[in-house]
Amino acid sequence: MEKILPIGEYIEKGINSLEQNLSFLWSAIDDGISWLVENMNDLFLAIPFVIILALIAFIAYYVKAGNKMFTLSGLKKAYGLTIFVILGLLLIYAMGYWEEAIQTTTLVIVSTIIALILGIPFGIWSAKSNTADTVxxxxxDFMQTMPAFVYLIPAIFFFSVGNTPGVIATVIFSLPPSVRLTNLGIRNVPGDVIEAGRAFGANENQILYKIQLPLAMPTILAGINQVILLALSMVVIASMVGAKGLGSIVYQGIQQNDIAKGFESGLGIVVLAMILDRITQSIGSKK
Known part of the structure; x- marks a missing residue:
């Protein structure tokens, strides 16, 4: 069937124009993300496994036990998550995928930070302006429903292969929840609380930072949790454009029809996802 409206061709011409006219920008972004990812990898891998294990276990215990961390009730509340974190990380280490797990975690951290830096301000803007929300x-909706593989095409075009296109595609895929839930959290702040703040002389910035954001924080933290999980769900797809980590091992298992390698690396991703999910949920439940 003959095309009547070749939208794809127009998009391709636009991308070609962006690549040619803003090559300095893409190069700077590539250098910045590559530097950040590589240095974070080197830093985490330079720390002995036992120290990282103890640190993450302590974080899990602290966020679960809260102010009762030195009491028997705090121990009862937090020991389950702490033991799960320890056993999960020991399992990844025992399977021989600790380095890949660190690489995956680094990609998730960098992608999450970028997604939150972009998403939370847009969420605030959407909550403050109905016009912005409408746009x-x-x-x-487009970002969430477009197949994730499609993001890899322009990412490769702008940044070649490596960690950068994987991070960029992951950011695009995982950014919407931070915008939506920040918007939702701020809009759900009771109007009478805001009016009380205005009655006491608070300006709009004070209302935002001292009333709306603190009250919306549980919802915002739920958005952060979703961003992290969506970023982890992209690690296998990101490996197709050269991103390192457990996703690349899964991809190798698919290519080589190696069930053992694919299952072990996939299990590692599941364990990481569960650990990050439980820790971030515990942080959100404290707010």
Missing amino acids: IRPIL
Whole structure:
């Protein structure tokens, strides 16, 4: 069937124009993300496994036990998560995928930080302006429903292969929840609380930072949790453009029809996802 409206061709011409006219920008982004990912990898891998294990176990215990961390009730509340974290990380180490797990975690951390830096301000803007919300909402719908593989095409075009296109594709895929839930959290702040703040002389910035954001924080933290899980779900797809980590091992297992390698690396991703999910949920439940 003959095309009547070749939208894809127009998009391709636009991408070609962006690549040619803003090559300095893409190069700077590539250098910055590559530097950040590589240095974080080197830093984490330079720390002995036992120290990282103890640190993450302590974080898990602290966020679960809270102010009762030195009491028997705090121990009862937090020991389950702490033991799970220890056993999960020991399992990854015993399977021989600790280095890949660190690489995956680094990609998730960098992608999450970028997604939150972009997403939370847009969420605040959407909550403050119905016009902005009307414009941003369909863009988020597009980002969430477009197949993730499609993001890899322009990412490769702008940044070649490596960690950078994987991070960029992951950011695009995982950003919408931070915008939506920040918007939702701020909009759900009771109007009478805001009016009380205005009655006491608070300006708009004070209302935002001292009233709306603190009250919206549980919802915002739920958005952060979703961003992290979506970023982890992208690690296998990101490996197709050269991103390192457990996803690349899964991809190798698919290519080589190696069930053992694919299952072990996939299990490692599941364990990482569960650990990050439980820790971030515990942080959110404390707010």
